[in-house]
Amino acid sequence: MTLADRIIAFNKSLHFEGKLPAGIHVMNPFREKKDIVDIMTKFYRKYYSDNQPRQIILGINPGRLGSGSTGVPFTDTTRMKQVGLEITDFKTHEPSSVFVYDVINAYGGPEKFYKRFYITSVCPLGFTTxxxxxxxxxxxYDSAALTKSALPFIVKCLKEQLSWPISHEVCYCMGTGKNAAFLQGLNTEHQFFKEVVPLEHPRYVMQYKSRSKDAYVQKYLDTFAAHV
Structure with missing residues (x-):
């Protein structure tokens, strides 16, 4: 099996069985919309049809306008069109994807970037209220009850993904606050990675530091260069 085969099978098998707090709903685009499975499959077949090891980048969990609409973390319909996968039935705009693709393009483009990195999330399914x-x-992490309920699912999913050709040397964590604290605590317990490296979350950059966006893009590049 190629890495693409593993990712596609993993996404299609995702199912959250934990008890959700009142008013919270799980978002599973791979079971809710067939088109998303098709889009996701084309993307991973294009960039991951090999078994070359990747370094992992972990976001928080999928959002409605990002991978909740495309099946691919930190993309939206515009970013998918940029990699040759046009979605005509609907349009979404996810500001975080703008920053991530600025990083990807500055790194050398999608082909080069995805050859080295695999982007996913601490929790690979999203939630809404x-x-x-x-x-x-x-x-x-927005409620202690949800964090507790999601913990077994998070650990199970990380273990499965780390059974693939994924480096255990370093993990880049998108988010320097709660996401980093949770992941670092989890890593202390399970020893998933030798090092967890927090980076500012793309949403934070786009919402609060947009004037300094280029500096944060460079910070990502410098961090990647330091962990080759």
């Missing part, structure tokens, strides 16, 4: 008449994203 209702706020008035709106559905909003919810993070696995």
């Amino acid at each position: 209702d706020k008035g008449d709106k559905v909003i994203n919810y993070n696995y």
Whole structure:
């Protein structure tokens, strides 16, 4: 099996069995929309049809407008079009994907970037809650009850992904606050990686530090260069 085969099978098998706190819903795009499975499959067949080891980059959990709409972390319909996978039935814009693709393009483009890195999330399924008449994203760490419920799922999914050709030397963590603290604690217990390296989350950069975006792109590149 290639790495693409493993990723595709893993995504299609994802199922959250934990007890959700009141008002919280699990978001599983791979079971809710067939089109997303098709898009995701094309993407991973394009960039991961080999068994070359990758370094792992971990976000928080999928959001509705990012991988919740495409099946691929830190992309939206615009970014998918940029890699030759046009989605015509709907359009999404995920600001985090803009930053990530600035990093990818500065690194040398998708072909080069995805040959070295595999992006996923600490929790590979997302969560939502209702706020008035709106559905909003919810993070696995936003309530202690959800974190506790999600923990077995998170550990199981990380163990499975780390059985693939994924480096155990270093993990890049998107998020220097709660996501990093949780992952570093988990790593202390399970010894998944020799080192967890936190980086500012793309959403944080785009929302609060957009004027300094280029500096954060360079920080990502410098960090990657330091862990070749």
